[in-house]
Amino acid sequence: MPHEPTPARRSAPPRPSAPPTDTAAMISATPPGTVTLGRLLARAGEAVRVGLPEPMWVLAAVAAAKPARGGHTLELVEAEASGASGQLRAYLPDSAVEALRRVTGHAIIAGHLAGLTAVLQLRCNFDARWGLSARVTALAPGLETSLVARAVEAARARLRAEGLLDRQRQLPLPRDVTRVTVVHPHDAAGWADVAGELRRWAAAGVLTFRSMPVPFEGADAAAGLASAVGRATSSFDGVLPDLLLVVRGGGARAGLAPLDDEGLARAIATAPVPIITGIGHASDSTLADDVSLRTDTPSKALAFVRELIVQPARRARIDYAAILAAASGGVDRAAPRLAATERLVTAEALRHAGVASERLHRNWGAVREAAQQARGQLARLDDALDHIVADVAGVLPLHLGRTTSELAALMEAIRARARRDGDRADDGARHLDVVADRAVSLLDTAATTLLTLGGAAKAAAVAKVARASSELEALTQTVRERSQRHVTSTDDGSRAVATIEAAVAETCRAQLVEILRLLEAIETAVDRRLAAAEAALDRALATLDGADPANILRRGFVLVMDGQGHLITSVAAATAAVDLVLSLADGMIAVRLTT
Known part of the structure; x- marks a missing residue:
């Protein structure tokens, strides 16, 4: 038995100093029956032991509860309902509180008795020095309810002050539920229904789940539940689960004590994934319910999960309709701009092509005109050369004929003179020689003149032909250069037209490629979202089929x-x-x- 401390000491009043008297005289003067103070206190203690031999149930209000060695000291006063007044100091040992903890399963704190009106079993005793006091031997049934409520409220206040009470409700819900972990009691009826539904969903390919059975009642249940929550929110095949279900399904209210444990509440509040509770007590809310996403029963917890599974299918349908509307609207809005751009590009290309064609026609006309002029000059030069050749051919016979005639006339004159002057034969012979020499000289002169005239005519003809050839060559070079310039201008125009046509074609091709790319991307996104929506819808339909009344x-x-x-x-x-x-x-x- 733990040591029972004495009540808190009150300072004893100082003994008054009496004037010195004759003690024997004073004793002889006392009335009959007078006792000493010690005797009086001893008789008072005896009266308490005899008059209150057994513990008694006492209704009192607890004004204060202060820690003492091995327990608490309670300041008891009269309950307001009694209308009387009184005060008593009582000692509450820790063993009595521990017995109450074992009965309720809650972490009851003796300090929470302060301010309560309670029925306590008290064993009274009287001490000669400290007066009347009592020891609490038992607490009346029903008091634990108030103590439990106070303990839970205190834990709730601490969690709220630390920001843990609403932390779970601030976590984002998963967009797609594929991995679920369930913490549940062994062989509980509520778990059987939950397991059957989860197996049907798993068979339909909707999700995978992991079962974690753990005791929900007993002295170590709260610690086991907190440990199970920590393990359940760890990796699930390498990744975290999407949801954690804590389901119980019915049972007595007294069995909910572990779910009011502050350690379990902290484990739930600090979990990295959403935790849904389905304890099975619609009218009873535990501390675990306060810090989680609470549903009344396991079936409602499953309905919560089912709604999260079906939501992506609804969202996919809405997104698919929005994508189709946006794609259709985008194509419709882009069509007029594309048509206007095509008309503008076509008109610009035709304009440039027309300008280049006109320039080409003008250049080609100039080339044709220059060629015709060159051909005319060549023809005139050819005619002039023919005239020169004809003139030379006509002059040479005339000169030759005249020279021959003169020579014949001279020979005839010489012969005539020789016949008249026969007498002077020698002189005639000499003269004949002179004449012959002169004739030969004349013949040489005629031949030289003929050759000179022929050479001059020939040189003149050759020079004229050379000049004509030079002029023709220069004209040809001029025509060639002008033609080359015109051809170069024509080529520049052709290249400009080709460049414009290539730019127009490249722009149209790029716009067409971009449109095709956008359409392909839209079709791919639509197909992907549609496939995801169909898969989610199939899972939802399988889920709904599992809830068919016939099943x-x-x-x-x-x-x-x-x-x-x-x-x-x-x-x-x-x-x-x-x-x-x-x-x-x-x-x-x-x-x-x-x-």
């Missing part, structure tokens, strides 16, 4: 209706109907209630 009936449930086909949901309605129809998985049975 529920195959699990052993019965659908009760009255004779008019109205659903019966209560005993009162069944009693009022009398004639009932029971719908089973393989048919219906008509029954009649008898009292």
Whole structure:
């Protein structure tokens, strides 16, 4: 038994100093029956022991609860309802509080008794020095409810002050639920229904789940639950789970004590993934419910998960419609601009092509005109050369004929003179020699003149031909240079036209490629979102198919209706109907209630 400390010491009043008297005289003067103070206190202690031999249940208000060695000191005063006044100091050992903790399963704190009106079992004793005091031997049933409420409220206040009470509700919900971990009791009825539904979803390819059974009741349940929550929110095949379900499903209210544990509440509040609780007590809210996403029952927790699974399919349908509308609107809005751009580019290309064609025609006309002029000059030079040759050919016979005639006339004159002057033969012979020499000289002169005239004519003809050839060559070079310039200008125009046409073609091609790329990207995005939406829809349909009433009936449930086909949901309605129809998985049975 722990040591029971004495009540807090009150300072004893100082003994008054009496004037010196004769002690024997004073004793002889006392009235009969006078006792000493020690005797009086001893008799008072004896009276308490005899008069209050057993512990008694006492209704009192706890004004204060202060820690003491091995327990707490309670300042008890009269309850307001009694209308009396009184005060007593009582000692509450830790063993009594620990017994209450074992009964309730909650972490009860003796200090929470302050301010409560309670029924306590007290064993009174009287000390000669410290007066009347008491020891608490038991706490009346029902007091633990108030203590538990105070302990939970204190824990809730600490969590709120640290910002943990609403932390779970601030986490974003997963957009797509594919991995779920469930913490549940061993072989609980609520878990059987949850497991069946999760298995159907897993078979349909909607999600994968992991089961973590753990005790929900007992002395170590709170610590086990906190540890299970920590393990459950760790990696799930290498990644975190999307959701954690904590489900229980029915049971006594007293069995909820571990769920009010502050350590468990902190583990839930600081978890990195959303935690959904389905304890199965709609009217009872635990500390674990306060820090999590609370649902009343395991079936409602599953409904919460089902809604999260179906939401992506709805979003995909909405996004698909929005993508189609945006794509259609974008193409419709771009079509007029593309058509206007095409018309503008085509008109500009035709204008440049027309300008280049006109310039080409002008250059080609100039080339043709220069060629014609060159041909005319060549023809004139050819005619002049023909005239020169003809002149030379006509002059040479005339000169030759005249020279021959003169020579013949001279020879004839010489012969005539020789015949008249026969007498002077020698002189005639000499003269004949002179004449012959002169004739030969004349012949040489004629030949030289003829040759000179022929050479001059020939040189003149050659010079004229050379001049004509030079002029023709210069004209040809001029024509060639002008033609080359015109051809170069024509080539520049052609290249400009080709460049414009190439730029127009490249612009059209780039715009067409961009449009095709955008359409392909839109089609790819639409196909991807549509595929995801169809997959999510298939999973949702599989989920909904799992909730089909016919499937529920195959699990052993019965659908009760009255004779008019109205659903019966209560005993009162069944009693009022009398004639009932029971719908089973393989048919219906008509029954009649008898009292």
